[in-house]
Amino acid sequence: MVSHRIWGVAAASAVVFSIPAVAEPVPAESLGPSAFAAPGLFPASLYKHYYNNPTATSAQPQPVISDPVLASHTTYPFDLTNPATIPKNNTKDPHPLPPKASSGQILEAAFQQVLSIANNSNFETNCAKCQAGLQAAKFLALAAPELGPELAVRLCEHFDFNTDCPTQFGAQTLGATITQVIAEADVGGLDGQAICSHFISGLCPLPPTTPLDLTNWFAKPKPSPLPAAKKPSGKRLKVLHLSDFHIDPRYTTGAEANCTTGLCCRENNLHSPTPGQISFPAPRYGAYLCDSPFSLAAAVLQSIPVLAGTEKTGFDFTVYTGDLVSHDSENQLSRDYILYTETVIYDLFKRTLGAGPVYAALGNHDTYNQAQDAPEALGGELGQQFSWNYDHVSSLWEYEGWIPKSAGDLSRAHYAGYMVRRTDGLRVITLNTDFCAANMFAYINMTNPDVSGMLRFLTDELQAAEDAGDSVWILGHVLTGWDGSNPLQNPTNLCKLHIVDRFSPHVIKAMFWGHTHEDQVMIYYTNNATVISAETAGAVGWIGPSVTPLTNLNSGFRVYEVDSATFEILDAHTWRSDVNSFPNLDGQTRFGPTYEYEYNTRQTYGANVTGWGPNDPLNATWWHHVTEAMEVDNTLVTVFNTLQGKGSVLTAPCTGECIPAKICYIRSGSASLAKQNCPLGFGSVQ
Secondary structure, eight states: OOOOOOOOOSSOOOOOOOOOOOOOOOOOOOOOEEEEEEESSSOGGGSBBBBSTTTTTSSSSOOBBBBBSSSTOOBOOGGOOOOOGGSSOOSSSOOOOOOOOOHHHHHHHHHHHHHHHOTTTTTSHHHHHHHHHHHHHEEEEEEEHGGHHHHHHHHHHHTOOOOOHHHHHHHHTTTHHHHHHHHHTTTSSHHHHHHHTTTTTSSSSSOOOOOOOOOTTTSOOOSSSOOOOOOSSSSSEEEEEEEOOBBOOTTOOOOOOBOHHHHHHTTTOOTTSTSOSSBBBTTTTOOOOOOOOOHHHHHHHHHHHHHHOOTTOOEEEEOOOOBOOOOGGGGOOOOOHHHHHHHHHHHHHHHHHHOEEEEEEOOSSSSSTTTTTOOOGOOOOHHTTTHHHHHHHHHOOOOOOOOHHHHHHHHHHEEEEEEEEEETHHHHHHHHGGGGTTTTGSSTTTTTTTTHHHHHHHHHHHHHHHHEEEEEEEEEEEEOOSSSSSSSSHHHHHHHIIIHHHHHTTEEEEEESSSSOOEEEEEESGGGSSSTTTTTTTEEEEEESSSSSSTTTOOOEEEEEEEETTEEEEEEEEEEEEGGGGGGGOOOSEEEEEEEEEEEEEHHTTTTTTTTTTTTOOOOOHHHHHHHHHHTHHHHHHHHHHTTTTTTTTTOOOTTTTHHHHHHHHTSSSSSHHHHHHHHOOOOOO
């Protein structure tokens, strides 16, 4: 996630931008109170043992965590999360390198790369220089892979890519990954152009979306006419949507919350103009430039059941759209840190949210190296180098009783993506969206939009659901469209413009994403969105607000009301907590953060949508009508912009070209559409 740093926000009274008022929401009768203040002390009963005093307000709790699914039943040491001993580098975990190439392989690679350069029309530009440089790196990676990280460090130092090149690009961090990718990529062709566009100062133009050949991709044509819609049951399920928790067990209360670079509220990150003193002490419940401390994690999980009215019943189920782990620098991460975080968060969900299952997707931060997942097509050890993580989360989901063993086995084989068929006829499909985002391994063989096989898996599962007459929800982390700044164009073009079109609206009832930390929504249209209208609106993607305040956002969550037969969303309720007020909670232990009802989706956006009854779904057609209302009444866009940042005092107003841009983003289910149709630069409020 890319964000802009805001300085000097230190008190609850600080107001940087004037935020327009949103109409007073009216919570549903089935919900709890409109606001709830969490207890002022950490609930020490959450864990049996701690490395420190969990009720002290001067430091964050440090629970003793044992992993229930590892054969060794590992107890994670205090040094792993001790704020005073954040590691400088990880030398424990393996960082595999590609095997040394034979002379024949080097010769064939040289020949193919020369052909690629000859066929590349950009060769006389800076882009060509970048790709030609990648050629030299490729041959080194093939012939002497052990020297790849050293080359990465030397180039980093020469071109001043980073202030600490050995730490960031050495063999124990990204150097090994870079070597693998360069060894496999077609650096003289599309792969190299994309690498030089995304990773090396934008030296190449962004490659266009590659035309698709969908011959034989779908086993059957789309039914015509579509199957008759299922009759609503009138019974509503209550479903929680959480996203981007980003718990920070290294958060230091009282550390610099307004640091100059990196993740703030850490002992090792300071405010450079005043390095000898703290300009804004980190409140114990969090701050706008920091991830979620344990105190905030406990507060939100205590608040959710009360506010949602599920203290006695629990949720019917929960969807979690990824990113458990804090935004640490690469050199401060390790496999153990990922395993620890997964164990902590899923255990907390199980013990605080009630009996319903949690269906979770991996986020780009939920791995090590971060945002990296290798396709099995690499073969051997390299194709399996992240299996430790897929095995772990799959085992945790089984251990918590959220998925059966069959789904767990599917998850281990599909990069932690799985399908589970509930007894009520809903199928939940989760995807590892690292293969559609800025994962370095996704830059290998980019002309193939599905190197990993993830989209083949999705298509086959959707076909099985159609054959059985089942409905489907799809979960992932990195959103497919909006302003087009987050995903890659080729895989989202296949996935969202073609796969979603093929199976909407009769199979796919809703999709759920995270990653931006913001409250957003996207519509998917039929026929490659050549006609954008209420009649062509096929599916909708809900982008969940984050629990973490990073960056410059309030903390939030959402609950859906869902018909138990059609699995259409009938209403949505969103709560938030004002992070700007957190400093005022220090110095007392009576109250923690207050989470308050922010808005009702139907009431906030639907006043001008005619012909829509109270039990009609908030589907793609409804959302298209909302965008039409926004075109007539721009104040609706102003409201949307405010809610996008969860009412943060740091949300910039949306005026001028921003208004049509936001409407265009809502109508863009894929990155290709956004880049083709929309004014760029207005996607985030951060």
